[in-house]
Amino acid sequence: xxxxxxxxxADHSTAPGSAAVPILDCQNLSAGYGPVRVVRDVNxxxxxxxxxxxxxxxxxxxxxxxxxxxGLLPRKGGHVVVEGKSLRNGRPAEANRxxxxxxxxxxxxxxxxxxxxxxxxxxxxxxxxxxGAIDMFPALGKRIKVNAGALSGGEQQMLAVAxxxxxxxxxxxxxxxxxxxxxxxxEELLPIVRRIADETDAxxxxxxxxxxxxxxxADEALVIVHGGVRLSGPADELAKNPELLExxxxxxxx
Numbered sequence: 001x002x003x004x005x006x007x008x009x010a011d012h013s014t015a016p017g018s019a020a021v022p023i024l025d026c027q028n029l030s031a032g033y034g035p036v037r038v039v040r041d042v043n044x045x046x047x048x049x050x051x052x053x054x055x056x057x058x059x060x061x062x063x064x065x066x067x068x069x070x071g072l073l074p075r076k077g078g079h080v081v082v083e084g085k086s087l088r089n090g091r092p093a094e095a096n097r098x099x100x101x102x103x104x105x106x107x108x109x110x111x112x113x114x115x116x117x118x119x120x121x122x123x124x125x126x127x128x129x130x131x132g133a134i135d136m137f138p139a140l141g142k143r144i145k146v147n148a149g150a151l152s153g154g155e156q157q158m159l160a161v162a163x164x165x166x167x168x169x170x171x172x173x174x175x176x177x178x179x180x181x182x183x184x185x186x187e188e189l190l191p192i193v194r195r196i197a198d199e200t201d202a203x204x205x206x207x208x209x210x211x212x213x214x215x216x217x218a219d220e221a222l223v224i225v226h227g228g229v230r231l232s233g234p235a236d237e238l239a240k241n242p243e244l245l246e247x248x249x250x251x252x253x254x
Contacts, residue, residue: 021084023048023203024069024100024171030077031061031068032227037076038064039227044220046203051193053218053235054207057249061227062207063105066175069205070102071095082171099170105179105207107160111149115140115159118148119166127168128200136192137162154185165196172196172204186210193217215239223248 022045032038039061046052054062067073069080074090081087082098110118119130134141137158143151148159157177164172174193178186190210194217197204208214215221218235223245231238231248238245 020047022046023083025081028078029075031064031073032076042229048201049197051197051204051206051218053214053221054205054224055211055214055221056224060224062224063175066102066173066207070100070173099168101164101167101169102173103160103164103175105176107156109148109156109159112147114147115144118159118163122163122166124167127166133162133166153180157181157189169202172202175207177208178210186213190217211245212239225251
């Protein structure tokens with residue numbers, strides 16, 4: 001379960017014969033701004049090629065969680081461990097070097113640069129080639145010489161994710177992939193999350209408001225309400241229990 005308690009130890013290595021080291025291990029994570037704790041005691045451990053859907057109402061703390069995992073906000077407690085290496089607190093460059101790549105909700109593209117230039121400037125050894133990124137998002141191939149600022153919202157989101165993939169992510173954090181997009185575009189984009197995990201073996205953590213679509217592509221899911229994990233479990237099981245999800249969003253689930 002995503003909110004199960006994990007041991008807080010100094011040595012995060014795995015003993016011989018034990019289960020494989022998770023790609024991403026989030027232990028008792030608390031985060032916030034100034035003296036305010038917006039997120040409290042979040043736990044999950046994800047193996048290679050898995051997708052976690054982070055769900056919850058607006059203002060629940062989902063983006064705070066993502067920014068803290070990426071090192072952009074300092075943790076107020078807990079650990080973030082990538083492939084057995086505990087990351088120092090509030091060090092986004094270190095998190096990035098360990099393959100923890102964030103696609104923020106504002107996409108953060110270089111709008112005056114072309115699609116090709118946005119991909120080329122981000123390219124890192126081991127990541128998808130530019131051709132590989134275009135294969136993942138064929139629509140970008142027709143817009144390769146177009147400035148990012150001239151793309152549609154859906155195309156900009158494709159470019160933001162493609163730019164992350166050329167950086168060779170071990171952990172891909174996608175915050176609100178569907179932000180501002182028409183439902184038909186969302187239905188096209190979200191299945192690509194599943195493909196990314198399956199083909200690259202990266203872990204994907206997806207914050208998403210389209211609950212059922214997110215559960216269709218995820219392996220695990222958790223619902224954050226008022227900064228705490230209200231509900232967690234296998235995505236397919238939660239998808240079968242919409243009443244339980246509704247109770248969680250309303251703060252009634254145990």
